[in-house]
Amino acid sequence: KMEKDRQKLEDFLNSLKGEVVSIIPNNKNLGLAQIYGIARRINFLLIIEKINDLKMKSKTIFIITAIMLIVTNTFAQKKAKVEVAKITDNIYKLEATTTFSVNMLAFIGDDGILLVDDCMAEASETIQAELKKLSDKPVKYIISTHVHGDHTGGNKLFGKDAIIIAHSNVKKQLTSGFNILQEFSEESLPDKSIDEEMTLNFNGEDVRIIPLPGGHSDSDMIVWFTKSGVVCMGSLLLTNQLPYIDYNAGGGIKAYPENIEKAISILPDDAVLVAGHGENATIDDLKKYSEMITKTTGIVQQGLNNGKTVDDLVKDKVLAEYDSWANGFVTTDFWIKLIATGLSNEKKNNKPAKESIAIPLYYTVKEKKAEAAINQYRELKKNKPDDYDFGEQGLNMLGYYLLGKNRFDEAIEIFKLNIKNFPDSWNVYDSLGEAYMKKGDKELAIKYYKKSLEINPDNTNGEKFLNELQKKEK
Ligand SMILES: [Zn+2]
Structure with missing residues (x-):
């Protein structure tokens, strides 16, 4: 029974285009007769409003009983949820969640709003609504920590009026290779591409934008709010998670820990680090992160030197003692494979790939x-x-x-x-x-x-x- 109803509802939800959907928990315990004439306990109401061709509003009310709870949960997850956390008086971390979570940062003041990253596209409107609650000023700048869509997806909406600053490889990547087929609009692309560090004075604070390419991707940058002591690390840091290296986007196993060490050498010891994904961290956390990457790389390198294959190393669970780090989408097994790929890439000297047909x-x-x-x-x-x-x-x-x-x-x-x-x-x-x-x-x-x-x-x-x-x- 459940499977049947669930399928029916899923099919229906999937067929919706542009309708308003609200899912309302029946907290007030409205009696059945008050809502609909069926004798069942009601946990949720699902309300769909559709404007038809005659511009008449018709309203359908579905009653979701206990049986349908799972459906409402899975559906709700697909909609973006945005949590706002205050870091300082004028710096906020926004964490958007769909099937996974990603962080961005909003710096608010008299000059307007500066964003570091803007999450996945599905979260744009929710983010916009949250920003309006924080300030009535416009978004003036967006600084992208790297090319990936879960960090630049909001560019389409926010980039219409704001200036997007990114590493020069972001524009290069978004307008070449398979990305051409996505036909990114002009407002989604960076307005200012940089290769060297730059400082932006905004809201009375020096914001240092520091390119550190080649670790997670070839467009990595960190953003340091020098007065507040807050630093956006992008995906060079995934707190309490094994890292991910995007070799197709120019990431590398050698540069990853090197770039983290560079960041540690520049940043003050008491900096508050905002990770690309996960909780805020400290410089001490970052040191441990770098150490974990170096040590695990060493273990895999050693195994390969001893004539083992990657599959052997996975089977032997050579990184078992690092399982406590595997809290993200990179498992310990996957990390072994990522390291091995990285090491073999270093040998190949990262020859540029041929253009796809x-x-x-x-x-x-x-x-x-x-x-x-x-x-x-x-x-x-x-x-x-x-x-x-x-x-x-x-x-x-x-x-x-x-x-x-x-x-x-x-x-x-x-x-x-x-x-x-x-x-x-x-x-x-x-x-x-x-x-x-x-x-x-x-x-x-x-x-x-x-x-x-x-x-x-x-x-x-x-x-x-x-x-x-x-x-x-x-
Ligand atoms: Zn990324």
Whole structure:
């Protein structure tokens, strides 16, 4: 019974577009007769208001009984929650939570508001509402600690009027590689790109912006409020969590602890550190963090030197004594793999990757049909096989770009070409299945999801869609 109701409600919630949804706990214990004529205990009310074509307001009230509690919980998590914590009289930490949490900082005064990072895009409006409670002044500056979307997602909203300052690699990354396909608007991109330290005098305080690239990503910066003694560390510090290194975004295992040490050497001992994710920390915490990274790297390096493989090291649980650090999304096993990848990258000297074939094709499909891109693909593969990365991911990303534009048939042609090139990959069939599903061709969607699951029975995402499709068939 629960599964059935839950599915019904989830399907309904997923189909909503632009309606107002409120979930109200029935704290006042309103009696049943007062609300609706069904004899059940009511825990939550879900209210959906829809403005239909005639601009008439119709209101649907769902009664959620104890059985539906789980549904309301999972739904609520998807909406961004923002918690505001005061650090000093004019500096606030905002922590936005969707399926995970991320920190940003607001510096408020007579000159206006300065933000360090602005969280994931889904949280923008909630953040805007919280900022209005703190000040009626506009957001003047946004300083990005690095390129990742959970730190720059609010740029689209706040960047319309504010000046965005970021490391020069942020703009480079957002306008190259696969990011081109996301078509970031002008207001989302940094207005001022820097490579050297700069000081901004704002609200009567010197704000030092210090680039420390190459650890978490190649666009890392820390931001030091010199009078208040507050420092935004970005994702160079994930408090009580194992670090994450984004090698695709220019992060490195060697530079990570080196950059932390640089920060320690510059910052005052009593600084309050705001981490990219997690609680505030002290310089002592940062020293322990750096030590943990250096020691774990040493252990993995030693194991590899002794002829062990990465899988051996994972199986041997060589970092077991660091399990207490694994409170984020990086597990101890994953950290072993990240370190090993980093060490092998150092040996390879970080040769720049070839441009994906998706990039020239993207410019073609922007103006022409996918057929032209397919011809171009064949020609380039034949005549310039060494100039581009022809890996599976390229056509896959291009196909998803077309799907996002509702160009279903063209996306299908691209995914089919990818299957021809990579017939043993489960992911290419999964993508084609998704394209048929979005087009509304259930039969073919089922066929390709099944094919994908044949190759990779662990494709849980594909399994979920396949189950839904087969349910609808009946
Ligand atoms: Zn990040």
